[in-house]
Amino acid sequence: MNVAPIPSPGDIGAQAVAIRIGGDQAAFWGCGFFGAQDTLHDDRGRHYFKECFIQGSIDFIFGNARSLYEDCWLVSMANPVAPGTKSINGAVTAHGRASKEENTGFAFVNCTIGGTGRVWLGRAWRPFSRVVFALTTMSDIIAPEGWNDFNDPARDQTAFYGEYNCTGAGANMSMRVPYALRLNDTQAAPFLNVSFIDGDQWLQPYV
Template identity: 80%
Template sequence: MGPQSNLLSLLVALAAVFSSLYLINPIPQYLINALSPSSAYLGKPLSGNFQRHHKKHPDSGNTDSICDDFPPGIPPPDTSNTSYLCVDRKGCCNFTTVQAAVNAVPDFSVKRTIIWINSGMYYEKVMVPKTKPNITFQGQGYTSTAIAWNDTALSANGTFYSGSVQVFASNFIAKNISFMNLAPMPSPGAVGAQAVAIRVSGDQSEFKGCGFFGAQDTLHDDKGRHYFKDCYIQGSIDFIFGNARSLYVNCEIVSIANPVPVGQRSINGAVTAHGRVSGDENTGFAFVNSTVGGNGRIWLGRAWRPYSRVVFAFTSMSDIIAPEGLSSMENITAQGQVLTQT
């Protein structure tokens, strides 16, 4: 298939999941148009304390508030252990962007700050620095709340910097939210087309009920100890990669690689690319009670570095998985291992 077919496949997958969102513009426009960081959708934090902002409905012209249906009691009052911030792209909260809320968290706070993010697509590039530990992103469901951007390795000067969201802080938690990279789906072997949805580089991170959407290199599980539960992870090539020590429980892993004609044995995708450098490193990916399916003819993993380690336990897999399971990358001795138990 050509590039147009590849892009159409990604559009269909993303549109199906986010069909219920109340977006400022339809999803195809988000995917096709190359929006810059100066986009009008990237709002600024609103001044003052949280309050209902009475705005006219843009279509009706009446004086009803667009915030009338906003959930009551959001954000809840702070406690001795927890602070709350609120993000709503319509202006019904303290902030209209996630990054503005992150910036407002005090440096090195020992309290947990819960950033409550209302339904919608937040088209922005977000970074949680090391100085902002103990932050929670609380969405309203992974099919309702998403942070999205469209950088690639080429546009960001490297795969590691292409993430729509980049987390360097420790003790980060995300619940019921999606992370998306909307760059077009590349063909296998395309140069500079890697496009990360989220990079997780802080220690002790947790993701529950989250979605990860992209194609090549969707989830950069970079380093640290991480826990993923009840998550949906989509991609085509190496779409879970890094050198973290991570446990994935009850996750749905979906390949969007192009279908391979019956009888052909070509490989056009891989789920994982773990990067353990030496046998002394205590890192690896473990998938438990999960499912692997979708399209293409793919490997469970390929060794990014010589001691790649990935375990699949009590996990069901469709026939898209090539029987050899693992492949080493170019110029890498095949010492990586994939263990399967079904």
């Protein structure tokens, strides 16, 4: 937990990491991660999160790891927005993949997104940012456009942002940014289980 105050978008030096994970083959079952901006620094390596509670406001899951999040609760604590406004005041993810050669990315499967504010699913911290949300329930806090290119339109061509069979008011893809991908079964398959993180080679069952 990091109890630093919730920052406003654009505040300088407001990041307040609760945990950084930089080792390979790390797994977390039923853990809670609490903070505001940059809560969980999923830095590098292969990681597995199962039934975890992750709270934050801006980029609250960020880094350049290759991680699978299953059955997790992602809770925005961004400040509420006034009714009728279109302001964005948070983002769930900021993945930092810098080149297409890097086999990294975040996959969220059977998760639930809720809380307060109006947030993006992710923004492209680095040009080849890669995030997939599959079979996830999204509340209406998700902005209709869904994703953000970090104010660099060139990243529209290189980021990989996919959604697959998600539900809830925030999962409507009709107004998504043009580079958001509606994945079919074949495209989604590599992201849906522990094979995404080579888990069959190292992940031990939790007992």
